[in-house]
Structures are given as structure tokens and as C-alpha cells.
Ligand SMILES: [Fe+2]
């Protein structure tokens with residue numbers, strides 16, 4: 001067994017092989033590296049990226065809280081499982097972004113009234129929220145001059161695209 005570490009969320013993973021996706025943040029396999037090779041170079045955040053990360057943090061917190069709400073109201077096991085997992089992944093994204101901002105991870109509420117009572121409405125809202133996150137992060141990626149921030153936004157855009165595909169054709 002080997003020790004891996006995710007370059008995006010910096011969580012560890014124990015296994016024989018790197019997983020196809022980070023079990024915590026969903027980053028794709030190339031970001032799962034052996035922990036002994038792990039290194040994030042020091043960098044200074046620009047004001048532009050600081051503002052963009054702060055905006056991204058708000059989006060991730062809101063999306064995580066939406067998903068926990070949707071999970072609690074879903075009328076079938078598969079969608080409740082999906083929404084709960086998405087809530088945990090978006091919570092991990094908020095922690096990841098907070099790490100880059102060098103601030104504590106924000107609190108995520110699990111019982112906010114911020115979703116529909118109808119599962120199909122929540123599938124549609126999931127799709128709209130993921131699409132909105134992707135468009136914001138694509139803009140932020142274009143404005144980031146720090147290699148590390150480029151890497152983080154690029155990886156998170158890939159993950160949110162994976163999430164978008166989950167609800168394709170479902171509403
Ligand atoms: Fe990760």
C-alpha cells in the first residue's frame with residue numbers, strides 16, 4: 001500500500017494505486033501524487049486572485065448548503081446519495097479555497113431552507129449552479145497569474161464539469 005496526497009485539496013489517500021478521482025474534492029487522477037513527492041511552492045496572491053477566491057468561496061459554501069438541503073428532501077436513494085456526496089465535495093472545495101486564502105474553513109450549515117421540495121427542481125438547480133460556477137471559475141482562471149491558483153481553478157472546473165454531467169437530461 002502507498003500514501004498519496006491530492007495536489008488540490010491536500011488530503012491524503014491510502015491505497016495500492018491512485019484513485020481515478022480524489023475521494024474528497026473530486027480532482028482527477030493526475031493530481032493524486034505520492035505523498036513523498038508532494039510540494040506546493042510558496043507564492044504571493046495578487047489582489048485580483050484574492051477577490052476571485054473570496055467570490056469562489058461564497059459560491060462553494062452556497063452550493064454545499066444547497067446540496068445538503070436537496071439530499072434531505074430527495075425522494076429516492078440514488079439522488080439523495082448523489083446530493084449528499086456533492087455537498088461534501090463542495091464543502092471540500094470551500095476548505096481548499098480557504099487554504100489558499102490562508103483563512104479558516106467556513107462553517108457549512110446542513111439544515112438551511114434553500115432548495116425545492118421537488119427532487120426534479122433540485123436536479124435543475126444543481127445543473128444551473130454547476131454551470132454558473134464553471135463560468136465564474138473560467139473567468140477567474142483567465143485572470144490568475146499565479147501558477148498555483150491556475151492549477152486550483154483548472155482542477156475545480158474539471159470537477160464541476162463532472163458534476164454537470166450527473167444531471168444532464170434529468171429535468
Ligand atoms: Fe482532493
Ligand SMILES: [Fe+2]
Nearest residue numbers: 060089090093
Ligand atoms: Fe465546487
